Amino acid sequence: MNKRSLLPLFMLLAVAMPSEAQRITQTLNSNWEFHLGNESMQPADSNAAGWTWITVPHTWNTQDTEDDEPGYYxxxxxxxxxxxxxxxWKDKDIYLFFNGVAQQADVYINGKPAGSHKGGYTAFCIPASAYLSYKAGAANELLIKADNSENETIPPLSGDFTFFGGIYRDVQVIALNKVHFNMGDHGSGGVFITTPTVSAEQASVTIRGSFVNNSGQRKELTLTHRLTDAAGMTIAQDTIVYHVNPGEKTAFLRNMNVAHPRLWSPDAPYLYRISAQLTDRHTGKILDEVVNPLGFRWYRFDAAKGFFLNGKPLKLIGTSRHQDYAGMGNALSRAMHIHDVELLKQMGGNFLRIAHYPQDPAVIEACDRLGILASVETPVVNRISESEDFARNALNMHLEMIRQNFNHPSLxxxxxxxxxxxxxRYEKGSPEQEAYFKKITSLARKLELLTRKEDPYRYTLIPNHADFDLYNRLQLTKIPMLVGWNCYQGWYTGNFKDFERFVEWHHRELPQKPLLITEYGADADNRLHSSSPVRFDKTVEYATAYHRAYLETIRSKPFIAGAVIWNLADFSSETRAESTPHINSKGVLTMDRKVKDAYRFYQANLLKTPYLHIGSPEWDLRAGIARPGNKPVCTQPVQVFSNQEEIVLKLNGQTLGTAKPRSGIAVFQVPFINGPNLLQAASGDGKVTDQATIDFQIIPTRLNDKDLPFxxxxxxxxxxxxxxxxxxxEIWLPEKEYAKGSWGYIGGHVFKKKDSRVAYGSDKNMLGTGLDPVYATQREGIKQFKMDVPDGVYTITLHFAELHSPRQHETLVYNLSGSEAAPDHFSVRTFNVDINGGPFLSPLSNQQYMVPERAVSFTTTVSAQQNKGITIVFTPIEGEPVLNGIQVRKIY
Structure with a gap:
């Protein structure tokens, strides 16, 4: 058997057995005090004023990453x-275990420095015994200095995500017998398990690690490894005796064999348990014990045929995941981390790319239990520093990541x-840039060599953006065992067919290199919808069309081993703007884990159980213009997501028709009436159903229609x-040109920034509002806005924003297109606004109220008389008049 094709199966985080093994683990998450800032403070100043009570996990960036002020602390x-x-405990070894402190930590115990750590995404362990007081009732002071400052020596240096600060994962104190498994091995549990050979008939298990004797006495120790099944029955056991001198660290390497193992897979994630136990041979006392889950399976990647698990082909389909949540930053509970993996499983996914950094151990543990295959990566993202310190820290983080995540069957x-x-860095083609490129290649080789040495069984991967020639020239397509491409054709650039052409290019140029699509996705603001979506409009419908096109290509190409949606959920990216400022909205879930249609699309395509769901039920208030006819109705498309052969849709109890889903989507043209509309969808056999109630606001074709009052x-x-x-x-309608008896604009043109990737509008963060989609689009050069409303009294609100700005913005760094920001041609804009012949805004100017990039609105009351309706006139003084939005409501 080819060892390269076999999977090592193991789990890192040890499960303690305190009643027997004398190992005590306690969380230290409660009753912390926190002080922000004051970089000059010393441990001796810990009693200074300004401390507040908090609970760990904690980050100090929950608010400043979401406000309109650029930057965050x-x-x-x-x-x-x-x-x-x-x-x-005075006769025990005591450790402090930190699961994550961003991104540099200094630990003090009773005013003395006890240890430090660089890297915000891996765990670290601090020996504490020598610094503690063991007097009854004595209070030991634990003081942590956390620092998430920009640091050119600590990865990551940049990224399309927020670098939150704080002690944002659990903290634990661990008390052990003086004889125990090694706690000083890069934050690992000190025991590492592999399965060098696995088949349905036979499996081998190798267990290696080390333990220490800090007792001060020579010990005769028994090391026992016991393999048990899920029911607790012993399957295999290995015992050996060691004679250990005081202060000695002892390495061990043991082997077991198992006949006819139950195999681990996404459909049946069967887990065994393997315990490692140290006992005193003379007294029989258990000194230390750790337990790790173990799964048996084997796998391989094939450049032509894709991925195989336990000898069977399996297309890997899943998501990436960031570790933050709306309003909480990255300070999540274990339950929240686990729930994200559950949501991926409920979507039908079988793969999780834990990106762009190692995450809470609860995530990979959940993957083991739920049957989600996984990758994990070190946080060297976007660029490197050329210093030796950066390379050293990157390699150390990578080593910590491997040791700490080693024993996971899902990985x-x-x-x-x-x-x-x-x-x-540096000017394109310059000698400095070529030297920089050589540093990157050199670091890649070191990371690859380190990985192969630590773990000769798992595969290695570099995820690249779609600059094929550059990555290929610098050998980054050749150094790792797998190549990953982050593909956004049809989003940042090009169209859907460009994606198909790109993957075929890879397969043609690198026919021996297995391929994964490590990122693909499109932003979707759950508030934006269109029946004719276009690239980069951020509508739910465009994102669904994007995912449909990609999944069809992914499934049709056997050489694509797997594909990973970017992202499971929307996540914090403080520098982003557009319709959801400070948020990358490519998730198939919102930042607070509400479902988008893209998630439903994958459920319809991936789930093996019957599935049916009406699309966009959260869009429960809709509007449109009545179509001509006796009965006021407005027809709009509705998508139904299902894996059933045929779908029947009813509206208010009346059957509209049947449709056969294509790629999990059936589309119906629904004639909505004014008021509540009950949609009922069912499979052809009636066994799977769903329903949704849509409140629809019909806008009359003629505003003075007596049968449908405005x-x-x-x-x-x-x-x-x-x-x-x-x-x-409230529901906002698209603009339309004025027609007699109706409403609309007269004159002008749609605002579109030159050389912008967006179809219309601005990609800036509109300040002072949560209605960014309203203020980011406008009609320039507008002459009038007319509404032929019936006589009465109305409130009118006009919304304005100056979309040009004297402040130059850098183009979105992460658009993967390489384009630079086009100049923003800001100039003075002044105009008058009259309503029904009377002055309203005289004048309105971007030198006064209409501050660039900031929302401003004005509300007034208007009387429509003598069947003349409402006419708003925009008169230029300097530059062109603009209008971003208008709201009209009849009072009486």
């Missing part, structure tokens, strides 16, 4: 708590250097999308 934060050590890939050539209207100028504002429960 990257600096120092201090944490302290009182630690009470039982007097009975099949070690990855590093995501999109490391996206924004290279009530209100919200129009988003310069836009062809529907915008649903759930906060105010």
């Amino acid at each position: 990257r600096g120092t934060g201090w944490y302290k708590k009182k630690l009470y050590i039982p007097s009975g 099949i890939i070690w990855a590093y250097m995501n999109e490391v050539l996206l924004r290279p 009530t209100s209207l919200n129009v988003n100028l310069g836009d062809q999308r529907y915008f649903y504002d759930p906060a105010d429960h």
